[in-house]
Amino acid sequence: MAQRFQLNPKPLTDPPADPLRRASLIPRSAEQKLADNLGERRPLAPRTHEDKPFGDQSDGLQHPHVAADHNKVMGHETDKMVPKIAHNPHSSEDLVDANSRHSLVPKSLGNNSLGGRFGPGKKQAFHRNGRPMFSLSDDRVMADRVLKTHSPDMIFFDVKSLLSVVDDIFKSHVPSIDSSAPKPSLVFKDYADHTSFETFADIIDQISCEIDCKCLHGGEPHGVMTSGLHLDNRNTTTFSVLSLVSKYRWDAKLVLVLAALAVKYGVFLLLAETFATNQLTKSLALIKQLPSIFSRQNALHQRLDKTRILMQDMVDLTTTIIRIYELPPNHITAAFTDHVPTAVYWIVRCVLICVSHISGVSGFKQDQIMSFMEISEIHENSERLRKINAYLLEQLKKSHLTIEDGIIDEEYQELIQTFTTIIHIDVVPPLIRLLRPIDFLYHGAGVSKRRVGINVLTQKHVLLLISDLENIEKELYILESLYTDAWQQSFEILWVPVQDFWTEADDAKFESLHSNMRWYVLGEPRRLRKAAVRFVKEWWGFKNRPILVALDPKGQVMSTNAFPMVWIWQSFAYPFTTPRERDLWGEQEWNLEFLIDGTDPHSLNQLIEGKYICLYGGEDLQWIKNFTSLWRNVAKAANIQLEMVYVGKRNPKNGIQPIINTIRDENLSHTLPDLFQIWFFWTRIESMWESKQRMLKAHRTKGREGFKEGLKEGEKDLVLQEIVAMLGYGGEGDGWGLVSKASDLMVRAKGNLFSTGLAEYNQWEVNIPTNGFLKALNDHLLMRLPPHHCTRFMLPETAGIIPNEVECTECRRTMEKYYLYQCCLE
Secondary structure, three states, rough: OOOOOOOOOOOOOOOOOOOOOOEEEEEEOOOOOOOOOOOOOOOOOOOOOOOOOOOOOOOOOOOOOOOOOOOOOOOOOOOOOOOOOOOOOOOHHHHHHHHHOOOOOOOOOHHHHOHHHOOHHHHEEEEOEEEEEEOHHHHHHHHHHHOOOOOOOOOOOOOHHHHHHHHHHOOOOOOOOOOOOOOOOOOOOOOOOOOOOOOHHHHHHHHHHHHHHHOOOOOHHHOOOOOHHHHHHHHHHHHHHHHHHOOOHHHHHHHHHHHHHHHHHHHHHHHHHHOOHHHHHEEEEEEEEHHHHHHHHHHHHHHHHHHHHHHHHHHHHHHHHHOOOOOOHHHHHHHHHHHHHHHHHHHHHHHHHHHHHHHHHHHOOOOOOHHHHHHHHHHHHHHHHHHHHHHHHHHHHHHHHHHHHHHHHHHHHHHHHHHHOOOOOOOOHHHHHOOOOOEEEEEOOOHEEEEEEHHHHOOOEEEEEEOOOOOHHHHHHHHHHHHHHHHHEEEEEEEEEEHHHHHHHHHHHHHHHOOOOOOOOEHHHHHOOOOHHHHHHHOOOOOOEEEEEEEEOOEEEEOOHHHHHHHHHHHHHHHOOOHHHHHHHOOOOHHHHHOOOOOOOHHHHHHHHHOOEEEEEEOOHHHHHHHHHHHHHHHHHHOOEEEEEEEEOOOOOOHHHHHHHHHHHHHOOOEEEHHHHHHHHHHHHHHHHHHHHHHHHHHHHOOOOOOOOOOOOOOOOOOHHHHHHHHHHHHOOOOOEEEEEEOOOOOEEEEEHHHHHOHHHHHHHEEHHHHHHHHHHHHHHHHOOOOOOOOOOOOOOOOOOOOOEEOOOOOOEEEOOOOOOOOOOO
């Protein structure tokens, strides 16, 4: 039967003990004393009674110079004892024996052989703050031995539910015997949905008994770390406990061992909680020697608070290991399996530490405050568990990202097949696949808005308006003006907001934007899958600017971005297919009426009345004043009716608003109504560019008869050349001008050249009767064209359509290509 031994009390005259020095807890009697030489190791206690460590010995102190017949301690010769040399505790025989065994547990503590404790090849223990620690090589040896205890079968149970119960026990309130102390409000947790753990009650009891018998009654009272014995005994008990749970998975092992600790801890808390009010509890506490510690609340709370820190670290690491084994088997890689056995070992070992601290409470009489060694022990083990947990969490995060990427890629490929190869009979099935798990839409504006199912779109043409929440206001304004009853009879619009990340501010903005929309809006767009976001970005070309994807009633994609067609031809572009786009361009002529259609009704009315219209732009206010003055003089001299319209520049900012105000205040000319109309004017021209490039791309892809060999692709397309020229003008701030009349010739030039031509009116006015006003002006400008020029323009990078070569509109040479990244905030 295991016995408890008390330390011999030190005389009052002894000097105070060094808190960093280990106290030997080897049991001794009054007739038997071990050496108190402070600079030397003391011999270890044997593990078995057969060794008979304490025979009839004299009371003399043991010194290395004493004769051999006086050095027979514990029934062994001195050559089998631990040498009393501080920096070389192992003999060569012990090292050879340790290397051959590769074990962390000594063959026999009776031999006092410590070599196996520190792993093979170690000549001295690794110390941290005076405490022996395992080295990395020791951990590998230890992990190999842990693996030998692991032979799992197909036993499975709800480890997460059991761990949640254990965690609740660990987090329970530490009671106070002071009846006046405030008590937390009682919150009872319902475990009705938890699996019954009746099957595992026996194994939990066995673990508890194993810990009690081998850890608590093995000669180390009070849970204080001893020199050698405590370390080896915990190591032995750790593997003994692991052997009991050998048939369970790694996560199940830990949960069962923690459950055994939780039972012991919970019983202690129950005794402490009812000690002052229940006679039965008082009786039990008396037998377990608890009244003294209950009377010392500060010491009790200090001990339990420190222990609970280690408990929480064990629960955290166990939770991580449970999450690891929830991964698909092919993702449980060596990054986990090489470290889980080590983690399991240290968690079980920390359970023994916690048990020793909880059970050690009953044995404390006077010295109830935790020693420095005990606090340091908990701190070091907590730090070790946290480091292991941090590493495993990092690996777990990488695995989850890999798994998520794989799922996203599979769903992405599925969406590609859905919209390219699979034949549908209705538009609803592909929409459901794209938008899942979202299954409802909003429809109607204001108080009439309601939730409807996606199936309301069955057998309809659908325009998917895809955008973020930041760059949509202008497009919404145009669509609102175009969304008439005639549009609604032809097709339906569905707004799909797309963002990589959603915040509460985004939710509020979404609610604000869709509240007054008359068309359909996707419900809860923050739930849109990452695969769908990736699909609309990579396959349909959505970036920052909104796109309008056209689907026919059978779900076939008619256009990945119908916005260019909508901006150019409005509802005439229906059904937004490539053949329809090609037919519209075949019918379209390049003239001023087409250029300003939908942007400035005033100018259109002036065209109808037969007036000349001069569009001009730029940011040089002095040039604008001079240019408008020259035109007034020329118009008066040529006796023509002229209307001038300022159209600003591409990407208008607040910087041109003062120019607009000056033009209006000084009545220099007419202007487009506001910055929005200026934006729309240039957006239509950019849409013309994109539409033309899309036609050229489709022309090449389908292998139709291309351009003549040796000619550039845009050389035959005079409309495209004019579009390029306008885009070049729109990106400059020096000024430019374009004049025409109805469907007549369009004359354009840069600002200085145009001003020079107008100033030289007397040189070309003689040609007006013969050639007409526009032809005479154009011929004179061509003669004045300087031999050296610098033409540049920025193309809108939309839908990934950027040509390899672009010709200069002035000299027809191939222009150099540059990349421009611009961020301009005014």
